[in-house]
Amino acid sequence: MGGADLDPAIAALVDGADWVTVCTGAGMSAESNVPTFRDAETGLWERFDPTELATPGAWSDDPALVWAWYQWRARLVRGAEPNAGHRALAQWAERRTLMVVTQNVDDLHERAGSAVTAHLHGSLFAPRCSHCDTPYSGTDANPDTATETLRVEPPACPRCLSPVRPGVVWFGEPLPQDAWERAADAAAGCDLLIVVGTSGLVYPAAALPERALAAGTPVIEINPDPTPLSSSVTHFMQTTAGRGLPALLD
Numbered sequence: 001m002g003g004a005d006l007d008p009a010i011a012a013l014v015d016g017a018d019w020v021t022v023c024t025g026a027g028m029s030a031e032s033n034v035p036t037f038r039d040a041e042t043g044l045w046e047r048f049d050p051t052e053l054a055t056p057g058a059w060s061d062d063p064a065l066v067w068a069w070y071q072w073r074a075r076l077v078r079g080a081e082p083n084a085g086h087r088a089l090a091q092w093a094e095r096r097t098l099m100v101v102t103q104n105v106d107d108l109h110e111r112a113g114s115a116v117t118a119h120l121h122g123s124l125f126a127p128r129c130s131h132c133d134t135p136y137s138g139t140d141a142n143p144d145t146a147t148e149t150l151r152v153e154p155p156a157c158p159r160c161l162s163p164v165r166p167g168v169v170w171f172g173e174p175l176p177q178d179a180w181e182r183a184a185d186a187a188a189g190c191d192l193l194i195v196v197g198t199s200g201l202v203y204p205a206a207a208l209p210e211r212a213l214a215a216g217t218p219v220i221e222i223n224p225d226p227t228p229l230s231s232s233v234t235h236f237m238q239t240t241a242g243r244g245l246p247a248l249l250d
């Protein structure tokens with residue numbers, strides 16, 4: 001298991017793990033050309049701070065701006081392909097228990113063939129009514145029709161005519177309880193936790209690897225840049241998801 005030049009201590013950890021949980025963030029999709037939250041170049045929305053746009057406040061102030069932003073992101077993800085990191089995880093799950101817990105709202109893990117245990121922050125492809133929560137599948141929510149305009153009026157819910165909102169978790173909103181519980185169980189029960197491509201700044205997602213470490217579970221972090229977690233993980237692999245995961249799992 002693991003490339004020839006993989007640190008033998010890391011290889012031994014991976015070999016000895018029957019149940020692995022992988023926590024992924026925006027860096028997991030960076031090599032699929034999906035901008036991370038920290039990456040500046042987000043086109044028309046470049047002058048907006050993502051953490052400000054991804055809030056209930058931004059939605060109530062300007063739903064057309066927020067709706068257009070999510071349609072643009074969904075279209076970008078539609079045009080993207082899973083990378084070698086996504087594929088390595090999917091292949092590995094064929095050989096042993098591997099649970100994927102992600103902060104990402106894209107569907108690249110699933111398109112690579114992974115069953116995702118928890119989308120902690122929702123999905124770009126699950127719009128619902130902002131009032132009655134009825135899932136929305138109207139064609140006008142289809143990102144392929146999204147255009148490069150700064151504002152697009154969100155569709156109206158066929159049941160209560162309230163505006164349809166993106167199916168994501170905004171800052172200040174609680175995570176879906178069931179998804180959080182599945183994620184917490186996956187982090188608590190695994191033999192090895194791998195953290196890939198997250199700056200570890202957004203909570204409660206960032207608490208998962210901290211909890212695993214506190215429980216004595218070995219944690220491997222993959223990130224080209226150190227994060228607040230890097231000094232306390234069992235092994236820090238300073239590389240990308242697309243290079244690190246195949247090296248770890250192939």
Ligand SMILES: CC(C)NC(=O)[C@H](Cc1c[nH]c2ccccc12)NC(=O)[C@H](CCCC/N=C(/NCCC(=O)O)S[C@H]1O[C@H](COP(=O)(O)OP(=O)(O)OC[C@H]2O[C@@H](n3cnc4c(N)ncnc43)[C@H](O)[C@@H]2O)[C@@H](O)[C@H]1O)NC(=O)OCc1ccccc1
Nearest residue numbers: 025026027036037038103171172197198199202203240241
């Ligand atoms: C900013 C932060 C300080 N704020 C929070 O954490 C807040 C507040 C808070 C709660 N508890 C706290 C405790 C302490 C401090 C603050 C808080 N948390 C919340 O509001 C959460 C909700 C948080 C979820 C917000 N939604 C997102 N996304 C969906 C929308 C959307 O996507 O638009 S968060 C969003 O940003 C986060 C971005 O972080 P990362 O994924 O880490 O990405 P980032 O760009 O930061 O970094 C990329 C990393 O990848 C690396 N990288 C780059 N290239 C590669 C590469 N090629 N390979 C590998 N790695 C790579 C880079 O080096 C870098 O390290 C992700 O989670 C992403 O999902 N809700 C809540 O707490 O509710 C309570 C509550 C309870 C009851 C009732 C009411 C309320």
